[in-house]
Amino acid sequence: MAWQDRSAGGRMMGKAGLSVSPLAPARFPDLPVIAGVEFASGAAGVKYQDRTDVTLIRIAPGSTLAGAFTRSSTRAACILDNQAKLAGGGDAPEGAAIIVNSGNANAFTGAQGQESVDAVTGAVARATGVPAGRVFSSSTGVIGEPLPHDRIVAIVGALAASLDAGGIADAARAIMTTDTFPKGASAVIEGEGGPIRIAGIAKGSGMIAPDMATMLVYVFTDAAIAAPLLQQALSSGLDTTFNAITVDSDTSTSDALILAATGRSPAAPITSLESGVGAAFVTALHGVMRDLAQLVVRDGEGATKFVEVQVTGAASDADAHKVAMAIANSPLVKTAIAGEDANWGRIVAAVGKSGAQADRDRLTIRFGDMVLAENGWRSPSYDEARASAYMKRQDLVIAVDLGLGQGARTVWTCDLTHGYIDINADYRS
Numbered sequence: 001m002a003w004q005d006r007s008a009g010g011r012m013m014g015k016a017g018l019s020v021s022p023l024a025p026a027r028f029p030d031l032p033v034i035a036g037v038e039f040a041s042g043a044a045g046v047k048y049q050d051r052t053d054v055t056l057i058r059i060a061p062g063s064t065l066a067g068a069f070t071r072s073s074t075r076a077a078c079i080l081d082n083q084a085k086l087a088g089g090g091d092a093p094e095g096a097a098i099i100v101n102s103g104n105a106n107a108f109t110g111a112q113g114q115e116s117v118d119a120v121t122g123a124v125a126r127a128t129g130v131p132a133g134r135v136f137s138s139s140t141g142v143i144g145e146p147l148p149h150d151r152i153v154a155i156v157g158a159l160a161a162s163l164d165a166g167g168i169a170d171a172a173r174a175i176m177t178t179d180t181f182p183k184g185a186s187a188v189i190e191g192e193g194g195p196i197r198i199a200g201i202a203k204g205s206g207m208i209a210p211d212m213a214t215m216l217v218y219v220f221t222d223a224a225i226a227a228p229l230l231q232q233a234l235s236s237g238l239d240t241t242f243n244a245i246t247v248d249s250d251t252s253t254s255d256a257l258i259l260a261a262t263g264r265s266p267a268a269p270i271t272s273l274e275s276g277v278g279a280a281f282v283t284a285l286h287g288v289m290r291d292l293a294q295l296v297v298r299d300g301e302g303a304t305k306f307v308e309v310q311v312t313g314a315a316s317d318a319d320a321h322k323v324a325m326a327i328a329n330s331p332l333v334k335t336a337i338a339g340e341d342a343n344w345g346r347i348v349a350a351v352g353k354s355g356a357q358a359d360r361d362r363l364t365i366r367f368g369d370m371v372l373a374e375n376g377w378r379s380p381s382y383d384e385a386r387a388s389a390y391m392k393r394q395d396l397v398i399a400v401d402l403g404l405g406q407g408a409r410t411v412w413t414c415d416l417t418h419g420y421i422d423i424n425a426d427y428r429s
Contacts, residue, residue: 019180020180020181021180021181021298021299021300021303022304022394023298023299023303023304023305023306023394023414024180024181024298024299025181025295025298028169028172028181028182028184029184029185029186031168031169031184031185031186031199031201032186032188032197032199033165033166033197034165034197034198034199034220034221034222034262034264035060035165035222035262035264035265036059036060036063036222036262036263036264037057037058037059037060037165037168037220037260037262038057038058038163038164038165038167039055039056039057039163039164039165039166039167039168039170039171040055040056040159040160040162040163040164040167041054041055041056041159041167041170041171041173041174042054042155042158042159042162042174043155044101044151044152044154044155045148045151046101046102046103046104046141046147046148046151046152047102047103047104047141047142048103052170052173052174053101053102053103053174054099054100054101054102054152054155054159054174055098055099055100055170055171055174055175056097056098056099056124056128056156056159056160056163057097057098057099057100057171057218058095058096058097058128058130058160058163059092059095059096059097059098059220059260059262060095060262060264061092061093061094061095062092062093062095062262062263063092063095063096063260063261063262063263064090064091064092064225064226064227064230064260064261064263065086065090065091065092065096065134065227065230065258065259065260065261066086066090066227066230066231066233066234066235066258066259067082067083067086067090067136067231067234067256067257067258067259068234068235068238068242068256068257069082069083069255069256069257070253070254070255070256072253072255074107074108074253075107075253075254076105076106076107076108076109076113076139076253076254077106077107077109077113077114077116077117078106078113078117078136078137078138078139078254078256079253079254079255079256080114081114081117081121081136081137082136082137082138082256082258085133085134085136088133089227090227090228090230090231091227092134092260094129094130094131094134095128095129095130095134096130096134096135096136096260097124097125097128097130097134097135097136098135098136098137098138098218098258099120099121099124099135099136099137099138099152099156100137100138100139100140100171100174100175100216100218101120101138101139101140101141101147101152102140102141102174102175102176102177102203103140103141103142103177104139104141104142104145104147104148105139105140105141105142105143105145105253105254106139106146106147106254107139107143107144107253107254108143108144108253109144109145109146109147112146112147113147115149116146116147116149117137119149119150119153120137120149120152120153120156121135121136121137122135123152123153123156123157124137124156124160127156127157127159127160128160136258138175138216138254138256139254140175140177140203140216140254141177143253168184168199168201169182169184171201171218172184172201172202172203175201175203175216176203177203177205178205178301179203179204179205179299180205180299181299182201182203183201183202183203183204183292183295183296183299184199184200184201184202184292185199185200185287185288185291185292185295186198186199186200186288187284187285187287187288188284189277189280189281189284190267190280191223191265191266191267191268191270191277191281192267192268192277193266193267193268194265194266194267195265195266195267196221196222196223196265196267196270196277196281196284197221197222197265198219198220198221198223198284198285198288199219199220199221199288200217200218200219200220200288200289200292201217201218201292202215202216202217202218202292202293202295202296203215203216204216204296204299205247205296205299205300205301215242215255215257215292215293215296216254216255216256216257217242217256217257217258217289217292218257218258218260219257219258219259219260219285219288219289219292220259220260220261220262221259221260221261221262221265221281221285222261222262222263222264222265223261223263223265223267223269223270223281224261224263224265224267224268224269224270225261225263225269225270225281226269226271229270229271229272229273229278230259230261232273233273233281233282233285234257234259234285236282236286237282237285237286237289237290238289239321240286240290240410241286241289241290241292241293242257242289242292242293244293244324244409244410244411244412245293245294245296245297245411245412245413246297246325246328246329246411246412246413247296247297247300247301247303247413247414248300248301248416248420249329259285293412294306294412297412297413297414298414300413300414300420301419301420302416302417302418302419302420302421302422303414303415303417303419303420304338304394304414304415304417304419305337305338305393305394305395305396305414305415306394306395306396306412306414307328307337307395307396307397307398307412307413307414307415308395308396308397308398308410308411308412309324309327309328309398309399309400309410309411309412309413310324310397310398310399310400310408310410311323311324311327311399311400311401311402311407311408311409311410312399312400312401312402312407312408313362313364313401313402313403313404313405313406313407313408314356314357314402314404314405314406314407314408314409315356315357315402315404315405315407316405316407317407317408317409318407319354319356319357319402319407320356320402320407320408320409321409321411322354322355322356323350323351323354323356323358323400323402323409324400324409324410324411325354325411326350326351326353326354326355326356327347327350327351327354327398327400327413328411328412328413329413330346330349330350331416332346332349332350333346333347333350334413334414334415334416335415335416337391337396337415337416338415338416338417340388340391340392341388341391342367342372342384342387342388342390342391344365344367344372344373344387347365347398347400348363348365348373351363351400351402356402357402357404358402358404359402359403359404360376361375361376362375362376362402362403362404363376363400363401363402363403364400364401364403365398365399365400366397366398366399366400366401367387367390367391367396367397367398367399368390368396368397370382370383370386370387370390372387
């Protein structure tokens with residue numbers, strides 16, 4: 001499937017007519033089919049005409065579910081509905097379904113928001129035979145506009161009739177909003193008696209800041225694993241994946257992560273996350289989560305640089321996180337990166353404002369393998385020309401050692417360019 005469309009001039013274009021991010025991978029990956037999961041996508045005209053904007057996912061009976069959602073106090077009706085449904089447990093003896101629309105967030109829409117959720121999930125339940133209590137919905141797009149749910153309901157029957165185990169790539173594209181490329185990642189591990197497969201898709205480009213989940217993410221595995229263990233495996237990876245990225249420091253009202261395990265692998269069930277297979281499953285799952293999280297940063301609105309921020313030597317992991325995010329979210333740091341300016345003084349300022357314990361005279365700052373500052377002063381080996389040349393790379397590493405303890409954290413961000421303003425200034429038009 002071609003996931004990038006060419007405009008008349010031959011330039012690679014994304015779904016919303018935006019130029020594809022220069023940080024995008026060369027192609028959408030070949031994701032493994034996950035037995036027990038089917039996909040269908042279609043055009044409902046939620047906001048745009050002639051554009052796929054709805055995805056239906058059916059998950060087989062006997063599956064288990066886990067999830068994580070935005071902690072925004074103004075979260076959308078679909079988030080509240082999903083949280084309420086998962087609060088009773090993640091078992092899906094009669095199966096489950098997920099329906100996603102792009103173009104409208106169904107957030108800050110009053111009582112009508114829940115009415116729209118009920119209308120859409122009810123239509124899915126009738127069309128698929130899945131209990132309404134196991135139908136989950138996600139909406140992404142403009143906030144404050146009533147969701148034209150009748151348009152979605154009108155195509156649910158056709159979607160249900162076209163469900164296909166091989167439709168994950170189309171689903172990844174249908175959930176995009178200002179994304180310039182669809183995002184997918186996968187892993188396969190060897191279980192006891194056969195392979196265990198994991199595949200996931202995500203959308204996210206702007207309004208990305210860590211407060212779980214910072215995007216829409218759907219991950220599927222054929223592992224046989226109880227719902228509490230599945231939730232534990234998911235939750236244990238949040239802080240080092242989806243809560244370790246930022247594009248613009250803004251948390252969405254509608255972010256959700258749903259993980260489904262169908263139990264269709266020939267491998268023996270995972271009964272402990274401390275066993276060899278259990279630990280391997282957790283590592284693989286977190287790897288998929290990290291890959292998806294980093295793809296979101298690589299598609300940051302207007303981004304031209306992918307930046308890894310490594311903080312070590314902090315008094316605690318929590319302090320390391322504070323420092324890393326202060327650097328990653330600083331407009332001064334991000335615009336310096338966009339301008340390819342080796343202004344390490346911006347890093348010093350971000351550390352100082354972070355609220356974490358810090359000592360000027362113990363601080364070390366590196367760009368890549370170059371030491372720029374140490375012992376409270378510019379490093380004697382500092383080379384401005386070499387540092388400036390490094391800043392021209394697309395992928396950058398900024399490392400800070402606080403010299404205080406064993407706390408550490410790595411986060412990922414991007415630069416801040418005028419493209420971000422262009423995209424968001426025109427977002428509702």
